[in-house]
Amino acid sequence: MTMRTRSLGTTGPQVSALGLGCMGMSGMYGEADRAESIATIHAALEAGVTLLDTGDFYGMGHNELLISEALRTAPAALRENALLSVKFGAQRGPDGEWYGFDGSPAAVKTSAAYSLQRLGVDHIDVYRPARLDPDVPIEETVGAIAELVEKGYVRHIGLSEVGADTIRRAAATAPIADLQIEYALISRGPEQEILPTLRELGIAVTAYGVLSRGLISGHVTAGKEYAATDFRAHSPRFQGDNLQHNLTLVESLRKIAEQKGVSVAQIAIAWVLSRGEDIVPLVGARTRERLGEALGAVDVTLDAADLAAIEAAVPADAAAGERYAPAQMAMLDSER
Numbered sequence: 001m002t003m004r005t006r007s008l009g010t011t012g013p014q015v016s017a018l019g020l021g022c023m024g025m026s027g028m029y030g031e032a033d034r035a036e037s038i039a040t041i042h043a044a045l046e047a048g049v050t051l052l053d054t055g056d057f058y059g060m061g062h063n064e065l066l067i068s069e070a071l072r073t074a075p076a077a078l079r080e081n082a083l084l085s086v087k088f089g090a091q092r093g094p095d096g097e098w099y100g101f102d103g104s105p106a107a108v109k110t111s112a113a114y115s116l117q118r119l120g121v122d123h124i125d126v127y128r129p130a131r132l133d134p135d136v137p138i139e140e141t142v143g144a145i146a147e148l149v150e151k152g153y154v155r156h157i158g159l160s161e162v163g164a165d166t167i168r169r170a171a172a173t174a175p176i177a178d179l180q181i182e183y184a185l186i187s188r189g190p191e192q193e194i195l196p197t198l199r200e201l202g203i204a205v206t207a208y209g210v211l212s213r214g215l216i217s218g219h220v221t222a223g224k225e226y227a228a229t230d231f232r233a234h235s236p237r238f239q240g241d242n243l244q245h246n247l248t249l250v251e252s253l254r255k256i257a258e259q260k261g262v263s264v265a266q267i268a269i270a271w272v273l274s275r276g277e278d279i280v281p282l283v284g285a286r287t288r289e290r291l292g293e294a295l296g297a298v299d300v301t302l303d304a305a306d307l308a309a310i311e312a313a314v315p316a317d318a319a320a321g322e323r324y325a326p327a328q329m330a331m332l333d334s335e336r
């Protein structure tokens, strides 16, 4: 496996072609093992992964503290290569309740100050609001991050789950490196309007949910019970008939994977990689085993015949169920 790099837009840094998303290490998909999480981050850095993605609300600081420990205990040369992408703005209480998103300039700066402390760094490489705050013009949120860039606390500005109009307004305010958005074989919404807008403006994509929360990884089976705090317990795509239907898509994909001698997850990640040099998939591995499998996708080449077979097996809009439960869908500017 040779880790290639991609550019995070025309103004952002060079990053590894795959980034590591650390959210699952802080409870979003049930319990995670702390020592294995840290070993996974170290293994990713050793394999040439330079982009680590987190959010201050992932475990309410837990994820940032975990990353901080992983960086502290990594060899200095690897630590220096790591680029941190941090989301802020989600308001949550101690019981996990949601209170919406705060993109006000005061929240931008306060959140950044806490994140710098928790991460143990003097700057954040890419800083982004997790969602659009409907009560704060995006110009004010981005303007406040731009002030942090001027002062050296942040290097680049990113966005997350916003639509074309918001992207244009943000880009007119300050240089934007990337948009983080769900993009996968079974989540093709960004292709309509968002991707063309990003390409026009020279903004990259960090794609999350490339395995649709593990659904199209080839490791999910029907009948598995998820704890109430596990995202998948509430995801429409993991419920009842929807799950049955979606797993038939996975079996179609498995046939193609077997013919190529790779795994289903590798085909799904390689497909996202094949969508353009401006797209950097974030893989949500939380064990070294899953990470190793995901990294193998970098060396999977899909030719025109492979891509046609994949499209036929999993046509756009083939998934049953929305990618989020209704209350969370309503928070997505990207779906308006």
Ligand SMILES: NC(=O)c1ccc[n+]([C@@H]2O[C@H](COP(=O)([O-])OP(=O)(O)OC[C@H]3O[C@@H](n4cnc5c(N)ncnc54)[C@H](OP(=O)(O)O)[C@@H]3O)[C@@H](O)[C@H]2O)c1
Pocket (backbone or CB within 6 Å): 020, 021, 022, 023, 024, 029, 053, 054, 087, 130, 160, 161, 180, 181, 207, 208, 209, 210, 211, 212, 213, 214, 215, 217, 219, 265, 282, 283, 284, 285, 286, 287, 290, 291, 293, 294
């Ligand atoms: N901006 C946003 O709104 C937003 C939203 C969600 C996530 N994100 C970011 O994107 C990152 C990735 O998102 P995601 O967790 O939804 O991605 P994902 O890659 O679609 O799903 C990750 C899940 O897939 C399973 N999986 C099975 N095989 C795997 C393999 N070979 N490699 C990796 N995972 C495998 C893992 O579950 P098991 O460990 O149980 O096998 C893991 O929990 C997150 O960590 C977070 O940093 C951003």
